[in-house]
Amino acid sequence: MRFAFRACAENFARHGEVGAAVAVAVDGELAVDLWAGHADAARTRPWTRDTIVNVASTTKGLTAICAHRLADRGLLDLEAPVARYWPEFAQAGKAAIRVHYLLSHRAGLPAIGAPLPTEALYDWDMMTGALAARRPWWEPGTRHGYHAFTFGWLVGEVVRRITGKSLGTCWREEVAGPLGIDCYIGLAAEHDARVAEFIAIPPPLAGEPDLEAELIGQAGPMVQKALNNPPKTVADMNTRAWRAAEIPAGNAHTTARALARVYGALACQGEAGGVRVLSRQGIERARTEQASGPDAVLFGLPTRYGLGFSLPAEGTGWGSMGGSAFGCTGAGGSLGFADPDAHVGFGYVMNQMHTSIPPDPRAVRMIGALYESL
Numbered sequence: 001m002r003f004a005f006r007a008c009a010e011n012f013a014r015h016g017e018v019g020a021a022v023a024v025a026v027d028g029e030l031a032v033d034l035w036a037g038h039a040d041a042a043r044t045r046p047w048t049r050d051t052i053v054n055v056a057s058t059t060k061g062l063t064a065i066c067a068h069r070l071a072d073r074g075l076l077d078l079e080a081p082v083a084r085y086w087p088e089f090a091q092a093g094k095a096a097i098r099v100h101y102l103l104s105h106r107a108g109l110p111a112i113g114a115p116l117p118t119e120a121l122y123d124w125d126m127m128t129g130a131l132a133a134r135r136p137w138w139e140p141g142t143r144h145g146y147h148a149f150t151f152g153w154l155v156g157e158v159v160r161r162i163t164g165k166s167l168g169t170c171w172r173e174e175v176a177g178p179l180g181i182d183c184y185i186g187l188a189a190e191h192d193a194r195v196a197e198f199i200a201i202p203p204p205l206a207g208e209p210d211l212e213a214e215l216i217g218q219a220g221p222m223v224q225k226a227l228n229n230p231p232k233t234v235a236d237m238n239t240r241a242w243r244a245a246e247i248p249a250g251n252a253h254t255t256a257r258a259l260a261r262v263y264g265a266l267a268c269q270g271e272a273g274g275v276r277v278l279s280r281q282g283i284e285r286a287r288t289e290q291a292s293g294p295d296a297v298l299f300g301l302p303t304r305y306g307l308g309f310s311l312p313a314e315g316t317g318w319g320s321m322g323g324s325a326f327g328c329t330g331a332g333g334s335l336g337f338a339d340p341d342a343h344v345g346f347g348y349v350m351n352q353m354h355t356s357i358p359p360d361p362r363a364v365r366m367i368g369a370l371y372e373s374l
Helices: 002-014 056-072 099-103 118-122 124-133 150-163 167-179 189-194 211-218 221-228 240-244 256-267 280-286 361-373
Strands: 019-026 029-037 183-185 252-254 291-294 302-305 326-329 335-339 344-350
Touching (some): 002 019, 002 361, 029 256, 056 150, 056 167, 056 183, 056 256, 056 280, 056 326, 056 335, 118 240, 124 150, 150 167, 256 335
Antiparallel strands (some): 019 344, 291 302, 326 335
């Protein structure tokens, strides 16, 4: 527990933390559950034990779990064409794209070409229809590029076609509910009072370059559309419309405790408290490397992907973990991961965004301190 206090205190004292929580499960038991700071930019609301917050792309791991559960049950064949489950997807030369390409960011569908309004984020049929009609930006399977938002609609629609349920409903009924964790993809208004305000990345100091803006400005249309079509701002992420929608690549609202618990199950052969999240075979399948190297969307930065989960790339700050580690990071800083070698599940959530290109140094500091303490 001391490592968490030290690392967390340093983030608040030196690195601009506003409100945050960190939790660690070891051998399936919660060993660390720490929270501090404020739930709003004005620092008028304390961050409490039950504060929940948007975790951006950390959501992708939860979505992947729902897909792998179907594979465990024999209802989803990851080698099958997507069109077997979603016939409309066969348009525009996509009849042969396999399901596993969706999970490994190799489908060539990171962006929709036609400009869409912000409101499209909240219209499931509009987004899935646009993706079904879209021709891939590259030959599927030949490259990998982060499907920052489209991942959720692509995988989520396959889950919906098989189960007849939305991704958020599957998550709630099959995983979050049985585990008893405070984690939602599609948030009811009754929870709004305890949601932390998501706070935008601070602008660069006078005279300092805005490196992220420069990268986006220099990128081609595919990358720009992948990151901002439909257009969205941090202000949008604090609205009731955003919270209520099911955006399975980027709008789960949860606690660090919940992330540690679900990833703690994946770190311990897929089970926690008598609840089976994934089979052992499913975990091995999920964390098997599918793609590695320069990312076609993330400005050529090195990324590694399993099936629905990121794998630690060399030099990214969480590569010091065992070779079995897998998880998902979120824009702004959040992170959840499982390390089966160490039997560790980790969750970090925050409201002050620091960077849209993970991993965030705040999480990295806590991870380093964690492994030093084991």
